[in-house]
Amino acid sequence: MKPILLTFLALFSTATFFAQAINDECVDRITITVATASVNTYSIDTATATESMDASCENAGNDNLDVWYEFTMPVNGNVHITGIPNTVSRTLFDSCGGSELVCGFDDGFFFNLSAGTTYVLRISERSLFAGGVNFNIQAFETATNNECANSTPIAVTTGGASNYNVDFRAATESMDTSCENASNTNLDVWFEFTMPVNGNVLITGIPNTVSRTLFDSCGGTELACGFDDGFFYGLTSGTTYVLRFAERVLFAGTINFDIEAFEVASNDECIDRTLISVPTGGANTYSIDTRTASESLDASCENASNVNLDLWFEFVMPVNGNVRITGIPNTLNKTLYDSCGGSELICSFNDGFFNNLTSGTTYVLRLAERSMFAGTVNFDIEAFETAPNDDCVGRIPLVIATGGANSYSFDFRSATESVDASCENAGNANLDVWYEFTMPVDGNIHITGIPNTVTRTLYDACGGTELACGVNDGFFYSLTSGVTYVLRLGENSIFAGPITFDIEAFEAEANDECVDASTLIPGVVAPVTIDFDSRGYTESLDASCDGTTFENLDGWYLFEMPFDGDIQITGANNQTSISFFDACGGTELDCFSGSSTAFGFTGGVSYYMRVSRSELFPGIDSFDVQALPAPLPTCGVTTEWIAGSWNNGAPDITKNVVIRSAYNTATHGSFSACSLAIDSGITLTVGASDHVEVAYNVNVAGTLDLQHEGSLLQRDDASVTVNNGTIRVRKTTPFLKPRDFMIMGSPMDAETREGVYNSAFIVLAHDTNNFVPNPDVATAFPSAENFADDNGDNWSPHTGLVNVGEGYLVRPQASYTDGNTTYDLLYDQGTLNNGVVTVPLVFNSTQNDSPNVLGNPYASAISANDFINANPEIDALYFWEHLTPPSPSLPGAYAMNFSMEDISMYNLMGGVAAASDPSGSDTAPNGYIASAQGFGVKALASGTAIFNNSMRRLGNNDTWRTASEEKTRLWLSVHNAEFELQNTTLIGFTSEASEGLDPGYDTKRLATVVSLYSLTENNEELGIQSREAFHTGIKVSLGFSSLVATDTEYTISINEWEGSALEGVEVYLFDSLTEE
CATH class of the missing domain: 2.60.120 (Jelly Rolls)
Structure with a gap:
């Protein structure tokens, strides 16, 4: 059958219906109350209405929806309706079907309504705008003064x-x-x-x-x-x-x-002007109230459309010169006339001058204010006799000397304007005075004591060429000895007043230009001091760290670098900038302000040092210069940390890094560099768990601060860390109880017991030559390793240098009773260890009697596996854990002996926790040795323990670490609940090992009270055993020992396992005694 497709079309529409308003017709009008004391509010919705009629003000062609109200007028007066939009009409009738009284739109009034009369109110809205409206209505009784x-x-x-x-x-x-x-x-x-x-x-x-x-x-x-x-x-x-x-x-x-x-003021008109006195040597004050004035006329500087209320005065000028009026606002006008009805001489607003008035002459003064701002004003008026050097022809000779400034005083209020200099605003009235001087030397003139509103201009003669123009204190440069110059000082009339200025000559310095650079021999053993006076310099150029707005006065020095290294500047003022160049007109190598360090100079090469100060801060200064030996940067690209950012992109292992401002890895992040330099006075802080990785050299002129668990790692064994500043390595111990100790080394090459361990109660050095296994311990544990000496002479108090790579027994507490806290240690003597570090390994006669104590010599963690693989005389590492307090009941040479239960161990197969660790795993070493952490080894033969940079790691510089790789391993534990004793043994499987003894992979068990261990075919008792690669059916022999004399129960279990090869494998424990 052929399928049939039927299509349906659904149509949806919406219709809205409104209930008809109850007052839709006049006969159904609602009675509302209209009050005088308050507004009454009513709500309507014209959408619910129909049209009853059209009012006179409405368009009959619209559909005007209306609602009806009536009210009785409470007073004779007005009704005010508000809150209706301009599309709503309001109409008032005397009755329903009666006469329309008034009609209007929008808010508005119905006027002259009668008290007690009832009125009909119709509110109407075009259907187009129909909707809700809230309207307000209120009556107002006719004002008594309405007519x-x-x-x-x-x-x-x-x-x-x-x-x-x-x-x-x-x-x-x-x-x-x-x-x-x-x-x-x-x-x-x-x-x-x-x-x-x-x-x-x-x-x-x-x-x-x-x-x-x-x-x-x-x-x-x-x-x-x-x-x-x-x-x-x-x-x-x-x-x-x-x-x-x-x-x-x-x-x-x-x-x-x-x-x-x-x-009305008595001086409202010019003919009634008030006579006032205008003195010199001090102002007279007069008061006016422009509200008492009317307008007499408009002055030339006034707007004639304003009503300018004016008052009139007259005065007799006491001297030839200027009159200054102050204390008037910028809306008040001052106008000077030669007489009433005479000529206007000058007109202006605000404080100001009338210049060039004649002694004995009577002047008329008009003060006027716009009516908008009329009020009271107190004004001051004072006369100033014309300065004798008001014009260039009357210039005053000055004496200019070197070795000290001469002071001169004048008053701009006694001056008029002669000319406008090039650096002045020609729109201002620049009042000026004139001087001349003869230059005593070739060099500069320095003028000080003038504000930034005063200009100073130098000319070659009156009416001659302007040579220089500037504002505020400053210099005229490169003037010629014996030549006479004309000096003009100018001030905007707004700021005119008395000034005292100093003027001094400075002979040009011999090293003012690079080609005339003075020879400098940088200090090597100690810095040399440079003294200079920038006032004898001119500007040769602007270096990259100079501002360009003002002149930078510079002097030059030529030096030969005595060796590869740095130039350190100390004691320099922050206003002094120092820059280095490879030649006159050559490449700028470095630039900074104040004390700092320039890095990377080559021995035997000549360089130029430029010293400059801004003309704003000239003067005498001194600073120290010292050459510091340091390796040259290795890579061709350098990036610098300056003011919160890198100036040449983020650093990486291919870029030299210079730290020019404070850097904290906790804020800005860890980074890698080809080489690292830290500027003097600057601190690089490496935070906990952060790192700085450097391929080659580290050069510290400032401060390197390595926080606890922070790391600095160098890759190249031949590179160095040069400490020309301060290096701090901070370490914090674990929580230590009284009598607890640490095994510790030093990441610094010159650290001492009196330095980092100055507050420590006891610091002991280990001498393997004196170690003889304690016979009591050996008798109790004949097949186990132990670290207990026969008479305790293997540890002795230590003073002086902490030898690099060696481990020391440190009690950082203040006494035997001090403890139950952590301790902060600060390594800051010498410089950081780097590259190959060797420590002699002493071998007595057996491995058991050859314990050597070592310490990580770097400011970073190292890989335990790499260390074991690099040292054939070492097959396992031993770490002291802080679990059991010393006790007289423990075997050993001391009155109080530590427990062998507190030693964890590690070989290439992995780590085994200390026997006293109830977890059986928390203290198991994970394959990393933290910075300054000490550890023990049992030498297989005489030789040398080697540390090198290939062992170093960026992370894991802490006490608790995680495993670095997956292996096939099984940790078995024995536990006794009654005496709270336990022990763990590690069995691992790798193709690198065999059933026999494998150096680095098999380690004897330790002498512990309870011990679970594996056995080789020759019955060696192992705490860690590595077998061939795992396969099902493999059998491992286990042994068990206990010094507990009473019958008690022991539980053997799998504490932990690792490796995909063990997944789904069933492990059976066979008891050879019971054959079960």
Whole structure:
């Protein structure tokens, strides 16, 4: 059958229905309350309405949905409706079907409603915009001063403002004044007042939408009209005036206004000007109130559209010179005239000068303020006699000397402007004075003591060529001995005042240019001191660490590097910059400010050192220079850490690294480098678990701080770490109980017992030559290894140098009773060990009587496997664990002996935990030896223990480590619960081993109270046994021993296993005694 495909089309639509409003018709109108004291809010939804009619203000072509209300007017006055949009109309009727009283859109008023009368209110919205509306309605009783005939008398006084309230919502419109827009509904209220004095009235506190109009009477002449705060001027004492305030209906609300009268000033007109005294040697102060003034005229610098209220003064000039007026704001104008109605001489705003006035002449002064800012001002006025050197022709000779500055004083307020120099703003009035001097030497002139608003300009003659121009203290450079120069000092009139300046000559230094560099022999045994005075230098160039805004005054030195190494600068001021070049005009090699180190100079090669200071900080300075031997950087690319970033990309093993600012790996991360240099005064901190890997040399001029468990690893055995600064290696011991000890070495080549172990109670060195196995221990454990001496003379108190690669017994506690805490150790003597380290291995007669104590000599962990493989005389490592306190019950040569139970061991197959470790695994060594960690070995023969960089590792520089590789291994444990005794043995399987004894893979068991061990075919008792590669069916012989004399129960179990070859394998324990 042919399939049939049927297609269905589903159509969905939505219809919304609204319940009809209950007040949809006028006959169903809702009664609402209209109050005066508060707003009442009502909600409507015009979507629920239909159209009853069209009001006069509506478009009959629209569908105008309406709802109806009625209210009784509580007072004679206005009703205000708000909260409705401009698409909603509001219409008032006297009744249903009655007369329409008023119709409008948007928020608004119904005016002049009668108390007790009921009105019908229709609210309507075009169907296009129908929706919910919340409207507010409130009544306002007609203001008592709503009409001029009912104007409210108010008091207008001098000496303080009176405050009055107005609510325009209670007003209607009486009229439109000249400054109002007649198309607006301007709601107005009326007041009257009697003027207490001849003068002005100031009204404040009204917004810029409110108009204020003054009339001579109700229905009389309009005298003035304006908006916002402002004045009515020239009112007459005793006269009554009518004041009208009006607000557009759109902004109607309440306002508080202040009104105050000001008696007209006695000097309001020029003919009534006040005579003032203008002295020299100090200012006179005068007070004005521009609110008492009116406008007489507009000066040339004023805006004629403003009302500029002015007051008038006159004075007689006491000297030829300048008058300075201060204390006036930048809105107040000062204008000088030769007489009333005469010529305007000068006009300006703010503090300032009138220059070049004539002694004995009378001048007229007008001070004017815009009415907007009118108020009180105290101004100072003072005269200054013209300086004798106000012009170049009147210049004053100066005496310029070397070896000390001469001081000169003057007052810019006595000066006028002669010229504008090239570094000045020609728009300013730059008041200037003039000097001349003859240069006593070839060199520089330094002028100090002048502020950064004063300019100094040098000319070759009056009216001649400008040679140099600058602002503030500074230099004129490369002047010629015996030549006379003209000096002009200029100051913007705004800042004019008295100045005392110093001027001094400095002879040009002989090493001012690179080609004239002075010879320098850097100190080798001790630094040499360089003294210089930058004031005798000029600028040759800007080095990379110099600023370029100001001149950098520089001097030059030529030196030959005595050997490969660094130049260290100490004692230099931070304002001094030092740069190095391979030749005059050659390549810059380094640049820094203050004390620092320049790295990588080649012995026998000549270099140039440039010393500079900014012209802002010139002067005498000194610093020390020393050459430090150090290997040269190995790679061709260098990146420097400066101010929080690398200047040539992130470091890697192919880049030399220079640390120029503080670096902490905990913040910025571990890194690798080809070589490493640390600048003097700078610290590189290597945090816990972080590392710095260096292929070749390390050069420390500053500080290298290796935190506990932090690592520094060098790869090249022949490289060195040069310590010309400070190196610190910090180690923290585990938690130590009283009498606990550590076996420790040193990562530094010159560390001493008196240094790192200065606070330690006991430090002992081991002498293998004196070791004889304790016979009691040997009798108890005839087939086991032990570290107990027959008489204790193998350990002796140590003083002096901590030999590199050797291990020492250290009790860091303060006494036998001190403990139960950790201890911080600081290695900081000498430099870091690197490369091949050798330690003699002593062999007595057997392996058991040849214990040697060694220590990791590096500031990084080493691989135990690599160490064993590199040393054929060593087949196992032994570590002391801190588990059992010493006891007189333990066998040994001392009154208090330590337990062999606390020794863990490690060979190429892996580690076995100390017998006293109840977990049987926590103290098992994992194949890494931390920095400064000591350990024991049993030498198979005389020889030399070798450490080298190939053994070093970036991580694992801590006490607890994880296994580095998977092996096929099985740890078996024996446990006695009654006496809390246990022991673990390790059996491993590898193709590197056999059934017999394999050096490095098989290790004798230790002498412990309870011991589980494996046996070879020759019955050697092994704590770690490595067998051939694993296969099912392999058999391993086990032995068990115990010094416990009583019958008790022991449990043998698999403590841990490792290796995929053992997965799913069943292990059987066969008891040869019971044959079970």
